[in-house]
Amino acid sequence: CEGTESTLTKCQASPWGESSCSHGKYASVVCSGSAVSSFAPIRLVDGPGHCAGRVEVFHKEKWGTVCDDSWDFADAKVVCRQLDCGVVISAPRRAYFGEGQGPIWLDDVHCMGTEAALSECRAKTWGIHGCEHGEDASVVCSGSSEVLRLVNSPHRCAGRVEVFHNQQWGTICDDGWDLKDAAVVCRQLGCGTAVSAPGSSGFGQGSGPIWLDGVSCLGTEATLAECSFKPWGHHACNHVEDASVVCSGSGIASSPRLRLAGGLSKCAGRVEVFYNNEWGTICDDGWDPKDATVVCRQLGCGVALSAPGLARFGWGAGPIWLDDVSCTGEETDFFQCQAKTWGIHNCHHGEDAGVVCAGNSSSANLRLVNGPDRCAGRVEVLHDRQWGTICDDGWDLNDAAVVCQQLGCGRATAAPGRARFGQGTGHIWLDDVGCSGSEETLAQCRARPWGQSNCNHGEDASVICSG
Structure with missing residues (x-):
């Protein structure tokens, strides 16, 4: 029938009495006017809302579960439609929302995806199965609350990854956690692409269960539930290893967890890391050029020129977050390097x-004035679009x-002080400059912060070069 005919006799059919059917194939009809529904009621339970959870069907006055043998998107699509919960997001297996109780009513469900109800799909006879509740099927529909979230960040598209399981939010261990895993999280949350996949509780330590460990995504999955991982709750981790994600949708260009402080440019200074909502320093035990290489690369500052210790760029404040850092030099993220547990050290801020990175070695922000030629005169530096001088406190041949x-x-043949080439005007930009002499640019040397000095222009520093 087309469905528009006024009577059944107007539909196409085999000649009267001709069929290849047995009596087990009698067709039936249930009309809306009969007040009888042929659809077995279904529900989603133990999820964060009525549109996500373990699938349960009502049969013979009892609720029971569905085995995940051959369970797929087409089956889940029918569930979402029947419950008026929008489109299917995922079809998790392995008792994703916890194990059910009572009978396992359905197994080997095979829906086309167009059925109006799950009970219309092909499946084994009610109650016939070879399963256990560890194989209970689940569904996440678009109309559901999120079963995945990023927390402890100002933006919903960056933070510690938490998943909802067994009616409780929990974290993911960072063992094997990488950009492929992060890509799936970002996609599932509608947060764009993955910018970074910080481990080591980069957005603070969670609480409650650690639900997942050994997560291994291809990076193409639509949801995290489609990736492989250890059974729920099985791990050898603690919350110090909680995994995090930064997605492009957060507006964070890169993970704001690494910076250089106390230097004259963004590419030289004391290394500081952001952990547990607080900036802190790194102890120099074992600190070497390989570690510096990773820092410089991550900050977009070119190659590493040196890896000074002993608070070369001044003493930091706050916690000393890392000690015994050991990078191979090949890491793309500094937080992939080995180190002691966060906050464990035997150091002080001295x-x-x-690190000193090559950065921008342009000479356009430095000049010598009032001298006999361009290679002798009062030293002036360009900062904040203004030229200013340098105080001679500690100024020397280095x-x-x-x-x-x-x-x-x-x-250098001389390093005169006391405004040898006349007093400058404007800002005294630098004071207490302390170069070792091996730096490529003045910006790589240690000094007080820009504009902080206890000098006057009678103390302007100068230089005489061999030229």
Whole structure:
């Protein structure tokens, strides 16, 4: 029938009495006017809302579960439609929302995806199965509350990853956690692409159960539930290892968990890391150029020139978060490097680690003025679009050597103070400059923060280069 005919006799059919059917194939009809429904009632339970959870069907006056043998998106699609819960998001197996009780009513369900109810789909006879409740099928529909969330961040698209299972939110262990796993989380939450996949509780330690460990996604899955992982709740982790994600939808260009402080440019300074909502330093025990290489690469600062310790860029404040850092130099994320547990150390801030990266070696922000030629004169630096001078406190030949090298003026022959080439005007930008002499630019040297000095222009520093 087309469905528009006024009587059954107007539909196409085999000639009267001709069929290849047995009596077990009698057709039936249930009309709305009969007040009888042929659809077995269904529900989703133990999820965060009525549109996500373990699938249960009502048969013979009892609620029971569905075995996950051959359970797929087409089956889940029918469940979502029957419950008026929108489109299917995922069809988790393995008792994703906990094990049910009572009978396992259905097994080997095979829906086309167009059926109006789950009980219309092909399946084994009611109650016939070879399953246990550890194989209970589940569904997540678009109309459900999220079963996945990112927390402890100002934006919903960055933070510690938490999953909802067995009526409780819990975390994911960072063992094997990488950008492929993060990509699936970002996709599932509608947060764009994955920017980073921080481990080591980068967005703070969670509480409650650690639900997942050994997560291994291909990166193409629509939901985290489709990835492989250890059984729910099986792990050898603690909350220090909670996994996190930063997605492009957060507006965070890169994970804001690493910075250089106390230097004159963004590419040289004391290394500081953000953990548990607080910036802290790194102890220099074992700190070497391999560690510095990873830091410089991650910050977009080129190659590492040196890895100074002993608080070369001043003593930090707050916690010393990391000690005994050991990078291979090949890591793409500094937090992939080995180190002691967060906050465990035997150091003080006099051992804060630093790095000097190549960064921008332009000489356009440095000049010598009031001298006989371009390679001798009062030192001036460009900062905040204004030229200013340098105080001569601690100014010596090591500092002058860096200036001469940066300007392509040979070696330093003198480092006069006391405004030898006249007093400047405007800002005194730098004070207590302390170069080792090996730096490529003045910005890589240690100094007080920009604009902080206890000097006047009678103390302006100068340089005389061999030229």
